[in-house]
Amino acid sequence: MKVVFESLETCRLMTKFTETILQIRDNNICTGCGTCAGVCSPEAIKMHIAGGLYVPEINEEKCVNCGLCVKSCPGYSVNFKDLNMRIFKRQPSDKALGHYLGCYIGHSNDFEIRYNSASGGIASQLLISALEKGIITGAVAVKMKSINPLETEAFIARTRKQVLDASKSKYCPVTLSEALRQILREDGKFAVVGLPCHIHGIRKAEQVCKPLKDRIVLHVGLMCSHAVSYIGTEFLLEKLGVNKKQVDSLSYRGNGWPGGLSVKMKNGSNANIPLLGSWHSYWAIFSSFFFTPIRCLMCPDEAAELADISLGDAWLPELRNDRVGKSVIVTRTKIAEDVLSYMSSTKAIAVMSVDSVKVKQTQGLNLKFKKDFFGARLATLRLFGTQTPKFDIQIDRTPSPIDFLRAFYPYLSIQLSSSKHVKSLLTYVPFPLFRLYFGVFKILALL
Ligand SMILES: Cc1cc2nc3c(=O)[nH]c(=O)nc-3n(C[C@H](O)[C@H](O)[C@H](O)COP(=O)(O)OP(=O)(O)OC[C@H]3O[C@@H](n4cnc5c(N)ncnc54)[C@H](O)[C@@H]3O)c2cc1C
Ligand code: SF4
Numbered sequence: 001m002k003v004v005f006e007s008l009e010t011c012r013l014m015t016k017f018t019e020t021i022l023q024i025r026d027n028n029i030c031t032g033c034g035t036c037a038g039v040c041s042p043e044a045i046k047m048h049i050a051g052g053l054y055v056p057e058i059n060e061e062k063c064v065n066c067g068l069c070v071k072s073c074p075g076y077s078v079n080f081k082d083l084n085m086r087i088f089k090r091q092p093s094d095k096a097l098g099h100y101l102g103c104y105i106g107h108s109n110d111f112e113i114r115y116n117s118a119s120g121g122i123a124s125q126l127l128i129s130a131l132e133k134g135i136i137t138g139a140v141a142v143k144m145k146s147i148n149p150l151e152t153e154a155f156i157a158r159t160r161k162q163v164l165d166a167s168k169s170k171y172c173p174v175t176l177s178e179a180l181r182q183i184l185r186e187d188g189k190f191a192v193v194g195l196p197c198h199i200h201g202i203r204k205a206e207q208v209c210k211p212l213k214d215r216i217v218l219h220v221g222l223m224c225s226h227a228v229s230y231i232g233t234e235f236l237l238e239k240l241g242v243n244k245k246q247v248d249s250l251s252y253r254g255n256g257w258p259g260g261l262s263v264k265m266k267n268g269s270n271a272n273i274p275l276l277g278s279w280h281s282y283w284a285i286f287s288s289f290f291f292t293p294i295r296c297l298m299c300p301d302e303a304a305e306l307a308d309i310s311l312g313d314a315w316l317p318e319l320r321n322d323r324v325g326k327s328v329i330v331t332r333t334k335i336a337e338d339v340l341s342y343m344s345s346t347k348a349i350a351v352m353s354v355d356s357v358k359v360k361q362t363q364g365l366n367l368k369f370k371k372d373f374f375g376a377r378l379a380t381l382r383l384f385g386t387q388t389p390k391f392d393i394q395i396d397r398t399p400s401p402i403d404f405l406r407a408f409y410p411y412l413s414i415q416l417s418s419s420k421h422v423k424s425l426l427t428y429v430p431f432p433l434f435r436l437y438f439g440v441f442k443i444l445a446l447l
């Protein structure tokens, strides 16, 4: 089955580029990555929050119809075959992980970094080591805003402290527009940390915007099952009885492995809830796809296949009792291998080579969901009249009836959590019931 995305293709040929961006936004195939706004030199596009997600907003008067926004947009199409050839000069040997040179498990040897990171602190350590060695002059990273701690802000980190201010996963929308603009304003060599869809946008933009290609020398991808809208965070706060206006700071991970949500209030009090591992952990809500952007159901990339290096959580049964954390690492290019061996030789990290099967084991259901049920997810979305993007991906698995059920489950969760009334009812559902609800998906996926 070949995925075709006819109406936007037609639109692209017939109308102004800004109209295409608006079509992408209005058809919910925008990932919110912010690449379009980042590459738009007259700054005709701005990202803003609507419905709990970042979406582009256009000032027609500033637009010079150059087309860079549409050509860079990963929302409506990603040509993986072409980009694999351009970046790696070959097609991936591994359908699930993409092209790779090496697979590893490791962690930062700096306890402060490791303990205060999402998993093993490899992302933060990598940026710090690359800055120290002069490979980069700055790194695009993401922190929670100091003025509004429920929103994220992408910025250029240039020091260890700034890198560490941005550590830990943000389970909420992140747009890179301002940081990309900054890269285009100054000379230098940069690393970018991002989710697979951020990397898709940047790789596409690099094909049409030479300064970006020259300046971004290291693409660090985070493995990604799906994202969560800002409404998801607000929902968690409501469940915890926290007034969002009283929040002073918030982090979704950290304080060891696997860490948890930690909210500091302006009056000095705290609210904490673990990510996993107890009936009262919060990930059961998000892993059940409540508050997931619908665009994530159309996404075929879990392992950040177009990055130089991909990082994830080492979810392995043998590491269940680890309380500090380890990351899983996939290198895809020479620069990634070089930085990794530099970090290892300077004892900044401890790392061991593993088989690709081990990496896949760490991702379990997430990888299965992204890859095996991709065709069923797209077919289900189209059945409900949802527009889907154009990927040059050959789907070789004909969806079975059970695949449709597997695809319907996340669709149902997204629809339920986007209804105001159901959302208010969900705030009364105790945490353990979300875990049971997620159990249904697990059974469906494993059948
Ligand atoms: C939405 C989301 C979904 C994820 N899904 C999976 C998954 O299914 N499987 C898996 O193994 N791992 C997943 N991860 C990645 C994982 O949580 C860790 O980020 C990864 O293991 C790196 O850990 P670390 O300790 O090396 O990172 P740290 O040293 O803590 O650094 C994290 C880096 O990531 C950047 N960052 C954090 N959040 C975002 C974001 N939302 N967008 C862009 N940049 C960000 C920070 O700026 C920082 O530079 C996901 C992360 C996110 C944000
Ligand atoms: S066509 Fe060019 S100028 Fe117009 S919004 Fe897109 S990038 Fe900006």
Ligand code: SF4
Pocket: 021, 024, 025, 029, 030, 031, 032, 033, 034, 035, 036, 037, 055, 056, 069, 072, 073, 074, 075, 076, 201
């Ligand atoms: S470039 Fe990113 S933010 Fe802009 S329209 Fe496309 S997907 Fe949305």
Ligand code: SF4
Pocket: 031, 195, 196, 197, 198, 224, 225, 226, 227, 295, 296, 297, 299, 300, 301
């Ligand atoms: S699932 Fe895909 S589209 Fe959604 S946040 Fe992750 S990489 Fe982006």
